[in-house]
Amino acid sequence: MDEDKIRISGIMFEHGTNDYGFWEGFSLTDEEENQIMEILMRHDTEGCSIRGTRKQIAEEIGE
Incomplete structure (x- = not known):
């Protein structure tokens, strides 16, 4: 996967x-993905996010 x-x-x-x-398991076109990312970037200072492996994320949100 391209890291960028x-x-x-x-x-x-x-x-x-x-x-x-x-x-999961759906395919978005580049245009659809760009539209969603534009919406998310308008809210990039709200809420919280986590990053890690799939297992680490599942464990973190499982509290």
């Missing part, structure tokens, strides 16, 4: 109290 290219590999949804879903 960030790809959207899945999206997490909150459905209710302690009820989450993770959607």
Whole structure:
């Protein structure tokens, strides 16, 4: 994977109290991905994020 290219590999949804879903396995066009990234970058100083391996992220959000 190109280290300079960030790809959207899945999206997490909150459905209710302690009820989450993770959607993956879809393909976005470059245009769609750019549109989503533009939206996210407008909010880049809000909330929080984590980075690591898939396992590390699962452990961190699993609290």
